[in-house]
Amino acid sequence: xxxxxxxxxxxxxxxxxxxCYRVFxxxxxxxxxxxxxxxxKTVAIICINSRDEVLLTKQYRFLIxxxxxxxxxxxxxxxxxxxxxxFRELLEETGYEANELISLCEFRPGLDNVDNPTxxxxxxxxxxxxxxxxxxxxxxxxxxxxIDKCLQLIAESEIxxxxxxxxxxxxxxxxxxxxxxx
Numbered sequence: 001x002x003x004x005x006x007x008x009x010x011x012x013x014x015x016x017x018x019x020c021y022r023v024f025x026x027x028x029x030x031x032x033x034x035x036x037x038x039x040x041k042t043v044a045i046i047c048i049n050s051r052d053e054v055l056l057t058k059q060y061r062f063l064i065x066x067x068x069x070x071x072x073x074x075x076x077x078x079x080x081x082x083x084x085x086x087f088r089e090l091l092e093e094t095g096y097e098a099n100e101l102i103s104l105c106e107f108r109p110g111l112d113n114v115d116n117p118t119x120x121x122x123x124x125x126x127x128x129x130x131x132x133x134x135x136x137x138x139x140x141x142x143x144x145x146x147i148d149k150c151l152q153l154i155a156e157s158e159i160x161x162x163x164x165x166x167x168x169x170x171x172x173x174x175x176x177x178x179x180x181x182x
Contacts, residue, residue, distance in 0.1 A: 003027050009036070017075070039116040043085040044073030046104070046167040047096060047123045052175065053144040054168060057093050060140065061161075067140060069153065070161045071120075071168070082106075082119040090123065094142050095132040099125035104170040109162055120167045122174060147172050 003025040013020040023034040047055040054071070061068040072093040076085040083101055091097050101121040109116055134140050145153070150168045153159045159168070 001027060003032075034112060036113055036115050039075065039114070041076040041082070041085075042073060042116055042118040042163070043076060043082050043089060043121070044071050044118065044163045044167055045086040045090045045098065045101070045121045045123055046071045046164075046171045047090060047094070047098070047126055048147065048171060048175070049124075049144060051144075052147045054147050054150050054171070055094055055096065056143050056145055056150070056164075058140040058143065059138070060136070064160060068161055069143070069145070069150075069159050070164045073120075073163060083121070086119075086121045086123075090126075091129060093132070093139050095128060095130040096126045097129045098123040099127065102174070104167065104174065107166065118163060120163065120170065122167075122171050147175070 005026040007024040007026075009021040009023045011019055011021045018037055018039045020035070020037050023036060025032050025034060049055070056069040057072055058067050059070060060066070072090045074085070074089045074093070076082070077088075080088070086101055087098055098121075101123055104120045104122050106117065106119040108114070109118065132139060132142055147168065150159060151172065154165050154168065159165060
C-alpha cells in the first residue's frame with residue numbers, strides 16, 4: 001500500500017559525506033516514521049584482465065576492524081554522472097584508466113533507511129597510467145586476484161563489501177555468458 005501523504009523530511013545530522021533525516025508518512029489506518037541515511041549516489045567499477053583476475057583495492061574498514069578487499073568505487077561529485085564517476089574512481093584508486101565501461105547493474109543497498117543509489121560497471125579494457133601510492137586515509141594498495149579466488153574469498157567471508165560481492169558475481173556471470181557465445 002502506498003502512503004496517502006508524505007510530509008517533508010527533517011534533517012537531524014549532516015556531514016560532508018552523508019545526512020540523516022526523518023520522513024513522516026501517512027497510510028490508511030496508520031502512520032510511520034522513516035529514518036534515512038542519505039549517502040548520495042555511488043559508483044563502483046570491476047576491472048578484469050585477460051587472465052580473469054579482478055583488480056581489488058585494499059582499505060581499512062572500521063566496522064570489521066581489518067583490511068578489506070574491494071572493487072574500486074566511491075561517491076559521485078555533485079554534477080558527475082555514473083560513468084564519469086566510474087572513470088574517475090578507477091583512476092584515483094588504482095592508477096588504471098578505463099577505455100570503456102559495461103554497465104552491470106544499478107541498485108540500492110537499502111530500500112527504507114539507506115538512500116544510496118549505486119551503479120556498477122565492468123571494465124575489460126584499460127591502461128595503467130601510474131603506480132598507486134598507498135595512503136592510509138584512502139587506499140592501502142591494489143591486488144589482482146583471479147575471479148574464482150574472489151568467489152572463494154566471498155564464501156569464506158574474507159570479501160564482505162556488498163557492492164564488491166554483487167560486482168564480482170555479475171562480472172563472473174557476464175564472463176561465463178560471453179565464453180558460451182564464442
